[in-house]
Amino acid sequence: MNFKHKFVFLFPGLFVLIGILIFPIIFTIRLSLSGWNSYTPEMNFIGITNYIRLFTDDPRFWESFFRLSFLSVTTVILQYVIGFALAMMVWREIKFKRFFRVIFLVPMMTTPVIMTVIWRTFFHESLGPVNDLLGGLGVKPILWLSDPVIAKFTVIIVEVWQWTPFMFLLLLAGLLSLPKEPFLAAAIDGASPFRKFVYVTFPLMAPISIGAIIIRLIEASKIMDTVFVLTSGGPGTATETSSFYIYIKGLREFQMGYAATLSFTYLVIMIISLTIIAKVLTKLMIKE
Amino acid sequence: MSKLYTFLKYFFITFWTVFVVAPFLWAVSTSFKDFQSVNSKVTYIPWLDFEPTLEGWRVLIKSPAKGGVDIVEPYFNSIFVTCTASLISIVLGTLAAYALSRFTFKAGFVRNNDITFFFISQRIMPPIVLSIPFFIFLSTIGLLDSLLGLVVVYIVLLMPIAVWIMVDFFNRVPKELDETALIDGCNPYQAFYKVVLPNSIPGLIVAGMFCIIFGWIDFFFAFILTFTEVQLLPVKVVALNSSITPWWSLSASALVSVAPLIIVAFIVERYLSKGNLSGALK
Numbered sequence: 216m217n218f219k220h221k222f223v224f225l226f227p228g229l230f231v232l233i234g235i236l237i238f239p240i241i242f243t244i245r246l247s248l249s250g251w252n253s254y255t256p257e258m259n260f261i262g263i264t265n266y267i268r269l270f271t272d273d274p275r276f277w278e279s280f281f282r283l284s285f286l287s288v289t290t291v292i293l294q295y296v297i298g299f300a301l302a303m304m305v306w307r308e309i310k311f312k313r314f315f316r317v318i319f320l321v322p323m324m325t326t327p328v329i330m331t332v333i334w335r336t337f338f339h340e341s342l343g344p345v346n347d348l349l350g351g352l353g354v355k356p357i358l359w360l361s362d363p364v365i366a367k368f369t370v371i372i373v374e375v376w377q378w379t380p381f382m383f384l385l386l387l388a389g390l391l392s393l394p395k396e397p398f399l400a401a402a403i404d405g406a407s408p409f410r411k412f413v414y415v416t417f418p419l420m421a422p423i424s425i426g427a428i429i430i431r432l433i434e435a436s437k438i439m440d441t442v443f444v445l446t447s448g449g450p451g452t453a454t455e456t457s458s459f460y461i462y463i464k465g466l467r468e469f470q471m472g473y474a475a476t477l478s479f480t481y482l483v484i485m486i487i488s489l490t491i492i493a494k495v496l497t498k499l500m501i502k503e
Numbered sequence: 504m505s506k507l508y509t510f511l512k513y514f515f516i517t518f519w520t521v522f523v524v525a526p527f528l529w530a531v532s533t534s535f536k537d538f539q540s541v542n543s544k545v546t547y548i549p550w551l552d553f554e555p556t557l558e559g560w561r562v563l564i565k566s567p568a569k570g571g572v573d574i575v576e577p578y579f580n581s582i583f584v585t586c587t588a589s590l591i592s593i594v595l596g597t598l599a600a601y602a603l604s605r606f607t608f609k610a611g612f613v614r615n616n617d618i619t620f621f622f623i624s625q626r627i628m629p630p631i632v633l634s635i636p637f638f639i640f641l642s643t644i645g646l647l648d649s650l651l652g653l654v655v656v657y658i659v660l661l662m663p664i665a666v667w668i669m670v671d672f673f674n675r676v677p678k679e680l681d682e683t684a685l686i687d688g689c690n691p692y693q694a695f696y697k698v699v700l701p702n703s704i705p706g707l708i709v710a711g712m713f714c715i716i717f718g719w720i721d722f723f724f725a726f727i728l729t730f731t732e733v734q735l736l737p738v739k740v741v742a743l744n745s746s747i748t749p750w751w752s753l754s755a756s757a758l759v760s761v762a763p764l765i766i767v768a769f770i771v772e773r774y775l776s777k778g779n780l781s782g783a784l785k
Contacts, residue, residue, distance in 0.1 A: 221606035228599030239636035324764040328722040347545035
């Protein structure tokens with residue numbers, strides 16, 4: 216009796232998801248073993264040639280992967296610190312609390328690509344307001360988008376603007392659901408705000424923090440829209456992330472087979488590294 | 504010490520508020536400019552720095568034949584795809600989440616948590632990995648460049664979110680609720696429909712909002728899987744960017760596209776203040 220109903224609830228969702236996903240995944244694996252490109256657009260079988268090429272002869276992919284790791288870890292750390300700070304500030308009563316909460320939430324509701332288009336005009340090196348205002352202060356024009364190092368930071372600024380609200384939302388929702396008793400106890404002991412944060416708030420928030428960081432890392436690892444519009448991976452390959460590199464190989468150069476190899480490898484690396492990060496974070500933060 | 508802290512706090516809050524608002528102000532200002540006021544030097548305040556014009560806004564409703572941008576159709580396409588995919592995801596996701604929260608599943612080494620993880624882990628999948636096979640898959644079944652094809656793809660993006668939020672939410676709804684309903688003679692479906700669902704409205708709203716946000720803001724799939732027949736809003740706006748870049752119509756269309764979801768920020772804030780969200784989002 217019980218046995219039958221539970222499947223009626225679970226299966227529609229499960230099978231729709233599997234049904235939609237099963238083909239792409241099997242197809243990617245099969246495609247990765249083929250030499251499908253614009254000259255021979257067919258599903259031939261060339262064994263693991265593509266994988267050998269990836270692991271021995273493609274530094275550009277690994278560079279893009281390390282760039283991605285750098286970008287996503289940096290942005291997530293910044294988002295976490297700023298998001299936590301903002302959440303702490305509007306957690307308790309302050310003036311215009313609700314106004315600030317709304318303002319802090321707004322960026323995550325906006326479409327990243329569309330806002331990036333605006334950011335691109337914002338950081339425009341001769342016609343944008345940032346260099347103009349800095350110029351008013353006597354600063355030389357900064358090459359926001361055409362200097363290989365600064366372009367990375369421009370991407371980080373835009374990503375932090377876009378997604379800190381998400382962190383803020385999760386952390387504020389967490390703060391608001393904390394029990395009151397530990398704070399009362401700390402107040403009775405006369406703990407300073409700093410000690411209260413280190414010994415009460417932070418440990419209580421650890422599980423929520425881990426969840427939020429992991430969710431953001433997953434989303435940040437897919438960073439693509441921003442790069443696509445802001446810099447198109449450039450200058451050179453300075454802001455090229457793995458996704459963008461796969462996009463170039465697959466849908467611009469039509470090396471479908473090789474792109475599938477990259478995709479599959481990338482997916483496996485992502486799953487493994489995110490699992491490890493989740494485990495390590497849990498250990499580090501729960502201990503404290 | 505505490506004075507310094509208060510000062511720093513307000514300084515930081517002000518700084519961040521300015522940072523958040525700045526691109527919007529810039530976009531609003533730019534949307535009223537013309538060629539001259541964009542390209543000669545950087546201008547900020549209408550009337551003072553430049554003569555505002557409505558040209559940027561006017562082209563939005565003109566037909567492409569008359570040199571307009573016509574974002575009306577992409578707008579409705581975006582609304583249709585987002586809402587349809589969200590609705591399907593919420594219905595299927597809620598049912599699955601209820602099953603995962605209330606019943607025990609066992610198949611080999613697979614337990615409830617593993618199934619939940621399977622659902623949620625779909626978010627790990629980078630869009631690029633799916634886009635190539637989806638491209639070929641959809642062209643095989645003839646759904647490339649169609650709204651239906653996009654809905655199918657968006658379900659994969661959105662259902663994990665619905666399951667993630669609803670499993671957590673149902674875990675917090677007391678089991679006694681459905682047990683009482685079952686004892687009162689409801690069958691499991693009635694118990695779910697008549698008792699559990701009405702008590703899950705806050706969770707459903709949060710899940711709905713998240714689905715709508717993540718559906719509305721997607722660019723990549725819409726970019727890869729549609730060309731001319733169907734265009735979604737983000738693709739349309741970005742396409743403007745790649746041409747000769749008329750910043751005024753670009754800004755105007757950007758503002759129009761991000762406007763509807765900003766209302767969601769107000770709804771989320773209301774839920775936060777009432778304490779309803781904390782339960783649904785932990």
